[in-house]
Every structure is written in C-alpha cells, then in structure tokens.
Amino acid sequence: MPVPRDIVISACGTLSALGIGLEESAAAWQEGEPACFPATRLDPPGEADNLVGEVPAFALADLLPTPKAYLDRQSELLLAAAALARRTGRLGDDDFAPERTGLAIGTAWGGMQTLDRFFADYVAKGARLVKPILFPHSYANAAISLVAMEWEVRGPHLNFVSGDVASTQALIAALDLLRVGEADLVMAGGAEGLSLPRWRARLATGNRQPPGEGAALFLVEREATTRARGAAPLARLLGGALRGGSPASLAATGNTTIREALADAGLAPHEIRTCLTTRRSAPFLDSHTPWRVCAADDLYGDVEGAGGALLAACALFDPASMLPALVFTSSPDGSAAALVLGLPPATNSSGT
Amino acid sequence: MAAERIFVTGMGAVTPYGASVDRLWQGLLVAEPGISAIDRFDLGGIACVKGGQIRHYAPPAPPHPLPRLDLATGFALGACTEALAQAGGDATETGLVTASNFGALDEGECALAGEAPETALEACAQALPTRRLAAALGLDGPAVTLSLSCAASAAALAHAAALLRAGRARRLLVAGYDALSRCAWSGLCSLRTMTRDCVRPFDLDRSGTLFSEGACALVLEREDVCAARGGEPLAELSGWATGNNGFHMTAPPPRAAGSAQVMRAAIACAGLTPGDVDHINAHGTGTRPNDLTEAQAIQDLFGPRAASLPVTANKGAIGHLLGAAGGIEAIVSILSQRHGLIPPTANFATPDPEARVDLVVARPREASLRHVLSNSAGFGGCNAALLFTKV
Helix, strand or coil: CCCCCCCCEEEEEEEEECEEEEHHHHHHHHHCCCEEECCCCCCCCCCCCCCEEECCCCCCCCCCCCCCCCCCHHHHHHHHHHHHHHCCCCCEEECCCCCEEEEECCCCCCCCCHHHHHHHHHHHCCCCHHHCCHHHHHCCCHHHHHHHHHHCCCCCEEEEHHHHHHHHHHHHHHHHHHHCCCCCCCEEEEECCCCHHHHHHHHCCCCCCCCCCCEEEEEEHHHHHHHHCCCCCCCHHHHEHHEEEEEEEEHHHHHHHHHHHHHHHCCCHHHEEEEEEEECCCHHHHHHCCCCEEEEEEHHCCCCCHHHHHHHHHHHHCCHHCEEEEEEEEEECCEEEEEEECCCCCCCCCCC | CCCCCEEEEEEEEEECEEECHHHHHHHHCCCCCCCCCCCCCCCCCCCEEEEEEEECCCCCCCCCCCCCCCCHHHHHHHHHHHHHHHCCCHHHCCEEEEEEECHHHHHHHHCCCCCHHHHHHHHHHCCCHHHHHHHCCCCCCCCCCEEEEHHHHHHHHHHHHHHCCCCCCEEEEEEEEECCCCCHHHHHHHHCEEECCCCCCCCCCCEEECCEEEEEEECCCCCCHHHHCCCCEEEEEEEEEEECCCCCCCCCHHHHHHHHHHHHHHHHHHHHHHHHHHHEECCCCCCCHHHHHHHHHHHHHHHHHHHHHHHCHHHHCCCHHHHHHHHHHHHHHHHHHHHHHEEEECCCCCCCCCCCCCEEEEEECCCCEEEEEEEEEEHHEEEEEEEECCC
C-alpha cells in the first residue's frame, strides 16, 4: 500500500528560552547566543550551576479564552503552545471535527512541579490535609487533558512519557494516525516544565547540562485540509522510526533508527541537509554522518521529553537552509527515535 | 489489501488474588473479595482504609537481574514473565509498551521525602519501570511508555496494535501496572471517589470505588509473525480506539459521550456494527456518576439491544487497578470468550432503574461470545475501548 506523502505541519506554537512563538524564537536562533541564564523561578539545588533555560514571562490569559484556577507549569506551557499553534494555523473552532482531531503529546516529567507541592503538603500536614485541587494536576496526563478540554479535542488521545524520546514518539504517532485515516488533524508535540525534583534528579545522575523548559506543538494534517482553510504548510512530515535496545548499543540502535526513518520518509541520506539533535544524543550519531549536525539544546537547555518537538520547531526557524531535516533523539535507557521533515510543498500537491 | 490482523498470544496478571491469570479467573468466577485493609503504609487518619493490596508476592527472578526494583515494576515483571512464557518465541525481538498512572512513585516518594538517595528521584519520571522491564527481560524492540490515568493500559494496547499495523514493530509486550503508595493513596482519597462500603457496580446503593494495585501483560503480534513461528493466538484484537471526552478532569460528561464515542470507534475499526457485539466488560467503577453515565452510553450505542447484551464489571471483586485496570479487563474479556463464561459482577443487590444494563450477577453466565468489547475511562477525560474477536 503506498504511503501518503501529503502530511504536513501547518502550524507550530513554541515556547522555550529562545522566546515565545516561531518568529521570536527564530530571531534568537539566528543570533546563535545561548539563552540559558541564572534561574529566576527556582532556587538551584545544592551545588548546581544555576544556569537554566527558562521561558520568558508570558500571560496565559492573553492566549486562552477561559481563566484557570490552578495550572502546573507543564500544563501552562502546553496550553500556551496549543493556543499559539491554533492562532498561527488559523484554526478556528469550526475548522475541525472534534472526534476526528487527535492529541499526541510527549513529556518526561508531566506534572512534577505539582506532585512535589502535593507531596510536600502530605509530609508537612498529613494525609488528611492535602489539597484536592492539586492531585489531578499532578498526573502526567493533566496537560494533554486540559488541552482536550480547552478546545474539545475528542479524537485519538496519546500521552507519551518515554523519557527523552517522548515527543518524537508523539510526532510519529501523529504521522501514523493521519496515514491510516484515524484522524484528520493531530495536535502533536511535547512540553516539559522545570521543577526542583527534576533538577535534583539530573544532578544526582551526573547530568550537568543546564535544564530547560519549553513546549512545541504542531498542527499535523493533510496538505489539502491546510490549504482549504487558507493556511500554508510549513513543512512536510515525511517519516519516522523508533527503536529500543540496551544502553551499551545505543550507537547501533541510533544508526538503525535513522536508516529506518529515512526509508519511511522515502529519502536517501544525501538528501538530508541538517541533523538536529540534543547534546546527549549527539555522541551516538555515526561520526561519518554526512549532514550538518546541530545540538540545538545547547542554546535553550535540555528539555528532556519535549526534546524532539523543540528540535522539530528549530527545523522551521530557517526552513530554506535546514530542510529536509532529520530529528534524532535518544534516551539513556537505549531508546532512539527519529523524524524526517521535508520542504513544504510549493503548491497544492496530491495524495501519495 | 486487508490490514494485517493483530493477535494476542500471551497473557499475565498480578492482582490482589495473586500472581497468575488462572488465579484471577478463578477468583472472579466466584466473585471472591480481593479487598482488604491497607497496612503497607501509615494511612494518616484518612477514612479510606480498604483497597486491593497485594500480599505475599515475590517477583520472579528475571533473565537479567536488576539492582533495584520498585513495587509496580515488580508486579509488572510477574505479569510479563507469565505472558512471555505463554506466548513463547524470542523475547529479544519483542518491543515494550507500558502504561500506568504513577509509575515507580513508591520509590520516588521516598526520595521526595528525603528517605532515599537523590538518585531515586528519577523514579518520579514514568519511563523508569519501562527501562527496568526491558533490561530485566532482555527486550530490544521499541520501548514506549504511556500515561493516560485509568485508561492507560487499554490505551497502551490500542497504541501497540497501531504500531504493529503500521509496521513499526513485529511483536510487542504490553504491560499496565500501578502500586499503592502514600502519595497516590492520599491523593485518591482526597478526590472523594472512594467508598467505605464495598464496590457495587451499577447497584442502586453504590457509593464509590476502591483502588487496588497490580499488573497486567499481553503479548501482541501480527498474524504473519505469529504464523511464521507457529504461535497460538488466544484472540484477535480486532478493534481499538482512544479519545478524550473534553469535559472535566474528574467527572464524566452527560451520558458518557466519550465512552460511547470510543466504543463506537473500536467497533468500526474492526469493520463491525454494534449489533455484532456479544458482551461488554464495563469500566464499572461503582461510583454514582460513572455507572449511571456508562449505562447510558451503552443504551445510546446499542439501543433496545442493550437490555439483553450481557455486561460485567470486574471492579466489584478486585477493586480498581488504576493503570492496570483496562488491561486486566482485556484479559478477562478474552478468558470469557475462550471459556464461553462471563464472570459475575460482585456485590450487586439492587438494580438502579436509571443505570439499567443486562448485568451478569450472582453466578457466571454461559454465553457463546464471538466479539467482546472492553471499555475503559480515566481522570482527565481519557477514554479507550478494545474489541476482541474469537479465533
């Protein structure tokens, strides 16, 4: 059966230390200066270097129609990214069928900031005096659920918590949902909030890269539906692959994953212009790789589960010079996941 | 070209009854109570003191021993070992899709409370049990972790089926698990969904649910892969769907529209109509809102036929196994199909005229079951439904 090649990214809402929105982030990217600075929202734990990649201040109320009594930081970031994607993709309330619209989101830590708050109350005050409002927001699926509720997105619903490859897996799931026709539109990407336990866990395992926070959410759909509402595709989502293995064999797993992703995309290795990856994944790339390799999170910090989504957003900062791009992420557990993004179709192109 | 069929070839369970699928089945057939007083941790004076705590359980020794094992991963290891043994074949060509609400939180909360080394904080991130299971069992296929509250393991089965059909894996072990811990228990109590009575799904006097711990595991593989190695299918996973009701973090929408949607979609995914379904294994939590709206969803989807479509709810006997619940109910659906026997819903005494379904009560009901539907839901509006077809 031929694989559909008309699946596109029609909008991107992104927030990271580079800025808010595609335009602002792209401008910061072009400057090429690291955007990790001393933390302002958290006191650094222990002996930590205090550099973090914080998202600049923003008012969620400016982006969302309904006020929120409480939000975890990860939910705040994902809701903002979704609002930005809808706005830039010209997606009005009547432009999508709720049951045919899916959500596929990746995060490593979910509502960790809230879980920490909730459990601190438990320790300090006892089980009877915990705050009921906090508990549902501590769930790893709180953020994706809030997006579903905000815009009545009722179709396929997948929340990936697979560590550093989570949002790459989410984007592959979006691609598959569209390929088999289980959805007409998928809001896909990832979000990671910064929390003290997350920072402490990184230090405890010897990870000294500045932690970052951020979100990137894409509208993934067919080219025809994008154009039908007057929007233009930003890129093609051509293919992807996910693999697992032991940590010791991550380089081999990574190579296999990349080979499979390129085959899935129908591209030869020489057709890729840029390989976007994370600082932690870069060592597992073949040293003879023919592409320009960019460890993008050197600029905005390690966003863990949102890593793949933020890398995909970076590919859109300067599409003419970066696409076709390969996004490669891996987890210390031995997992790898890769995505291939292509240049947007110039004109309406059909089918397969 | 017809899509490749997806077969279930192995099943494993660790529940409050004990560690095996057979123990689960035998317990459910006689509606044996799986609920007891929680005594693993200090309840801190909370009124909710009963749940499905697993006792006297020791995880099996895995092929590759692990230095540390949290409770939930230990439960999952037992279920996965049983499922892989039944399925046979080569574990090294198998991927892993896992799902839970809380992951290894029993270990993570010790670090949060300063009772364990800082390295244990990584247990607060949900990928840790997946990493441990894959390493312990020597699995080298794709590793995916999902968290979708109490619809998690049903959604994991749905996603695994999609991965197989898309050709992204040949064979997947799907595991759902959760353990009771201080943090989880105090949070679940704070939401006021728990009863001081027993769980009475669809009963007029139902007053809430009781939470349990445990794990489920199912091996899924494509028909061609199963046939090539001479594997024995237990059932076909013929339809699946996930969704979100888009309504509320903890309350179901009117007439459980989200449940009706995913049940309808799972049936359509199998190329069937509601008239083809022979039995429903319901989410049936025993809370007033869930059972009322789930019954309404069944009535809306099946029309007049709902009055004679047998429904059972396993949570009356074993409680609500959180992230493992959907997968456990999938296993029971398959067992019902294979044995031609539907286990009764425990603790049912008085019909609720507003939540009327053809509930199997008191004793198992014999039935010829070709297509069985399993419905799951969870906090955050998560929904998932699975359709199993007899092979």
